[in-house]
Amino acid sequence: MIFTTNKVSNAYWKVSIDNPPINLFDTDFSRQLMVLMDEMEANENLQVVVFETANPDFFVAHVELLHANDFPKGTGKTGLSIAWPDIAKRIEQAPFVSIASIRGRARGLGSEFIQAFDIRFASKEKAFFAQPEIGIGAFPGGGGLERLHLLTGKARALEIILSGDDYNAGLAAQYGWVNRAIPDAELDGFTDRFAARIASFDKQAIASVKAIMNRNATLPVNEHIMDTQTQFFAALQWKEARERIKMLFEKGLQQNSDVELNLGKYL
Amino acid sequence: MIFTTNKVSNAYWKVSIDNPPINLFDTDFSRQLMVLMDEMEANENLQVVVFETANPDFFVAHVELLHANDFPKGTGKTGLSIAWPDIAKRIEQAPFVSIASIRGRARGLGSEFIQAFDIRFASKEKAFFAQPEIGIGAFPGGGGLERLHLLTGKARALEIILSGDDYNAGLAAQYGWVNRAIPDAELDGFTDRFAARIASFDKQAIASVKAIMNRNATLPVNEHIMDTQTQFFAALQWKEARERIKMLFEKGLQQNSDVELNLGKYL
Amino acid sequence: MIFTTNKVSNAYWKVSIDNPPINLFDTDFSRQLMVLMDEMEANENLQVVVFETANPDFFVAHVELLHANDFPKGTGKTGLSIAWPDIAKRIEQAPFVSIASIRGRARGLGSEFIQAFDIRFASKEKAFFAQPEIGIGAFPGGGGLERLHLLTGKARALEIILSGDDYNAGLAAQYGWVNRAIPDAELDGFTDRFAARIASFDKQAIASVKAIMNRNATLPVNEHIMDTQTQFFAALQWKEARERIKMLFEKGLQQNSDVELNLGKYL
Numbered sequence: 001m002i003f004t005t006n007k008v009s010n011a012y013w014k015v016s017i018d019n020p021p022i023n024l025f026d027t028d029f030s031r032q033l034m035v036l037m038d039e040m041e042a043n044e045n046l047q048v049v050v051f052e053t054a055n056p057d058f059f060v061a062h063v064e065l066l067h068a069n070d071f072p073k074g075t076g077k078t079g080l081s082i083a084w085p086d087i088a089k090r091i092e093q094a095p096f097v098s099i100a101s102i103r104g105r106a107r108g109l110g111s112e113f114i115q116a117f118d119i120r121f122a123s124k125e126k127a128f129f130a131q132p133e134i135g136i137g138a139f140p141g142g143g144g145l146e147r148l149h150l151l152t153g154k155a156r157a158l159e160i161i162l163s164g165d166d167y168n169a170g171l172a173a174q175y176g177w178v179n180r181a182i183p184d185a186e187l188d189g190f191t192d193r194f195a196a197r198i199a200s201f202d203k204q205a206i207a208s209v210k211a212i213m214n215r216n217a218t219l220p221v222n223e224h225i226m227d228t229q230t231q232f233f234a235a236l237q238w239k240e241a242r243e244r245i246k247m248l249f250e251k252g253l254q255q256n257s258d259v260e261l262n263l264g265k266y267l
Numbered sequence: 268m269i270f271t272t273n274k275v276s277n278a279y280w281k282v283s284i285d286n287p288p289i290n291l292f293d294t295d296f297s298r299q300l301m302v303l304m305d306e307m308e309a310n311e312n313l314q315v316v317v318f319e320t321a322n323p324d325f326f327v328a329h330v331e332l333l334h335a336n337d338f339p340k341g342t343g344k345t346g347l348s349i350a351w352p353d354i355a356k357r358i359e360q361a362p363f364v365s366i367a368s369i370r371g372r373a374r375g376l377g378s379e380f381i382q383a384f385d386i387r388f389a390s391k392e393k394a395f396f397a398q399p400e401i402g403i404g405a406f407p408g409g410g411g412l413e414r415l416h417l418l419t420g421k422a423r424a425l426e427i428i429l430s431g432d433d434y435n436a437g438l439a440a441q442y443g444w445v446n447r448a449i450p451d452a453e454l455d456g457f458t459d460r461f462a463a464r465i466a467s468f469d470k471q472a473i474a475s476v477k478a479i480m481n482r483n484a485t486l487p488v489n490e491h492i493m494d495t496q497t498q499f500f501a502a503l504q505w506k507e508a509r510e511r512i513k514m515l516f517e518k519g520l521q522q523n524s525d526v527e528l529n530l531g532k533y534l
Numbered sequence: 535m536i537f538t539t540n541k542v543s544n545a546y547w548k549v550s551i552d553n554p555p556i557n558l559f560d561t562d563f564s565r566q567l568m569v570l571m572d573e574m575e576a577n578e579n580l581q582v583v584v585f586e587t588a589n590p591d592f593f594v595a596h597v598e599l600l601h602a603n604d605f606p607k608g609t610g611k612t613g614l615s616i617a618w619p620d621i622a623k624r625i626e627q628a629p630f631v632s633i634a635s636i637r638g639r640a641r642g643l644g645s646e647f648i649q650a651f652d653i654r655f656a657s658k659e660k661a662f663f664a665q666p667e668i669g670i671g672a673f674p675g676g677g678g679l680e681r682l683h684l685l686t687g688k689a690r691a692l693e694i695i696l697s698g699d700d701y702n703a704g705l706a707a708q709y710g711w712v713n714r715a716i717p718d719a720e721l722d723g724f725t726d727r728f729a730a731r732i733a734s735f736d737k738q739a740i741a742s743v744k745a746i747m748n749r750n751a752t753l754p755v756n757e758h759i760m761d762t763q764t765q766f767f768a769a770l771q772w773k774e775a776r777e778r779i780k781m782l783f784e785k786g787l788q789q790n791s792d793v794e795l796n797l798g799k800y801l
Binding site: 461472482 | 667668669683691692693698699754755758769772774775778
């Protein structure tokens with residue numbers, strides 16, 4: 001089980017992510033997340049869910065690259081591909097509040113994973129963020145090009161995506177990538193109090209806030225998300241990309257290695 | 268008189284808000300604001316207006332809840348309801364510059380009041396902000412769901428609205444809720460110099476800046492504002508909301524009380 | 535030669551701006567920039583270009599006002615006026631990455647010049663920014679009313695444009711006007727490593743990032759840019775503007791003077 005759900009109350013769930021060794025977003029992650037999403041949507045009392053990591057070094061490392069063809073195929077209820085874009089849209093549209101409490105690395109699809117949440121809190125000392133795809137000769141394919149600029153503005157999104165470098169939580173908060181950077185010792189308590197507070201409010205009012213905000217605010221366009229994902233999978237087949245990926249695997253990619261701890265330096 | 272206008276010059280007016288005990292946005296506030304708005308629009312020399320509070324603890328506490336049905340009804344010249352949305356749009360569209368110089372609490376409709384201004388300066392030590400409606404089982408109905416995310420981005424607007432909690436001026440400035448947090452001892456001097464500077468410029472150029480910016484930038488949609496306000500008044504009638512409001516009144520709501528000073532804790 | 539190009543590599547060019555005494559954006563600047571733009575677009579290997587200044591006090595001071603009628607006339611390949619709006623759009627749409635490394639003053643058209651770049655890094659101690667047009671009885675005419683609010687939000691753009699005042703790099707970074715403020719001693723090294731890193735990546739991936747982002751993000755509207763420019767040139771003929779400009783020239787405008795170093799104080 002990659003996702004362990006702690007039902008703090010009927011209204012407040014905590015989900016812990018544990019996919020050793022580095023919390024890769026692999027095909028199992030994808031399939032189990034679909035089951036969890038169905039379960040959350042089916043629960044009429046759920047008001048707030050917090051996602052956290054069991055691995056303090058990695059929140060979600062990135063997409064698993066060796067078996068990219070094995071991700072589930074097809075179209076979900078949102079009209080988007082079920083592998084991830086459909087789940088991202090369902091998190092956005094859900095009547096409950098989604099919070100990412102981030103410790104460790106959230107890079108590539110890991111960064112795009114948290115961008116789909118309503119709210120992001122990050123450990124000031126232990127959370128790191130990147131969109132490293134440019135370093136493998138590609139570009140963000142899981143929503144980073146559709147959602148990151150809505151958080152940070154276009155100029156800072158271009159800086160992040162074109163550098164592919166690691167960003168600490170302080171800079172991520174300054175840029176709007178996350179809501180706040182919180183001292184690591186306080187993160188769990190802060191997030192827990194924040195979520196419990198929301199769980200104490202009226203479910204109908206929470207659902208109204210999300211529905212009205214989703215009507216008013218600029219949201220990613222479905223056609224953009226799907227076109228970019230298609231371009232991303234094509235880019236992974238470029239000669240340049242295949243060579244860069246091969247070299248990174250030789251250095252320790254997808255293992256609990258210095259490459260994964262400090263990916264920004266290796267690109 | 269809730270609003271006292273100090274005409275520093277023909278081009279620069281200062282308006283002090285004084286509606287004891289806690290500067291509630293009540294029916295008198297609404298009616299007198301309509302008169303003041305007419306007066307400002309009618310004045311051809313006015314270039315800049317600063318709103319400040321006579322009460323250092325409260326800028327505008329929030330909407331008055333016991334007589335919500337007595338607010339003026341009808342449609343204003345903008346096509347929006349006259350109770351407040353029409354005034355907010357007229358402030359936005361005015362050829363003069365509106366500045367809120369904020370000391371004390373600006374919660375709920377008080378927060379939405381300042382969101383309608385062009386520019387917001389806040390006392391670093393003494394200004395506090397909240398959209399506390401979720402705590403009474405409702406949601407922002409006076410523009411907060413239409414304007415706040417344009418200032419802070421969607422993620423931080425959701426955090427603010429879903430928590431209903433109090434935010435100090437430093438965090439409000441970091442989020443973009445206000446332009447700047449300024450040390451309390453410097454706030455009045457800073458705002459006065461800023462406004463006097465604008466008053467020294469050419470009225471036609473100022474009006475052009477506002478007109479062009481209003482054409483270029485994303486503005487709240489009239490239909491969204493009206494639909495949300497309608498939903499808000501309906502939500503106040505929900506059983507959950509009526510019970511929460513009743514409980515808060517028993518603790519001291521709408522009085523100069525610890526509840527009003529520290530509303531975030533009581534929700 | 536106002537622009538000296540140092541081809542660090544085929545993929546990475548550095549352009550130094552030198553137009554004594556204060557790097558005015560004059561007719562020569564405009565014509566030579568058009569030639570440079572053609573050269574950059576024609577080069578198939580170029581991935582990243584950094585613009586910096588040879589004059590530590592001035593990045594680009596502002597537009598030259600005495601010969602405003604002599605700027606090149608006509609429409610460029612983007613459908614925009616060639617004097618500057620066409621170049622700005624071509625920088626935005628280029629398949630290579632444009633970075634401004636800013637030291638000294640970037641005011642008016644100098645500020646609008648850097649707003650057209652993808653990414654902006656500024657010297658924390660030595661970079662200063664302003665849209666001072668209100669001080670000459672006009673308003674930004676070279677894109678400032680179309681691009682600045684996309685970086686800073688509407689409220690802070692209005693503050694900047696309506697005050698006409700000088701902003702240091704720290705506040706500019708807080709507002710999003712620049713990506714980051716970097717200690718002056720580190721700026722050159724930081725920008726160089728950042729650009730060299732981008733130059734090490736795959737050109738096709740970089741071009742895809744820019745193309746997709748330009749499709750997804752909010753961009754300035756051509757019609758708005760042209761209409762504002764037309765209004766700007768008309769405003770320069772207003773009596774109020776002509777008098778304000780005349781007074782500033784008498785104090786030392788367009789010379790290496792205290793007026794140009796501290797323009798905000800003189801407006």
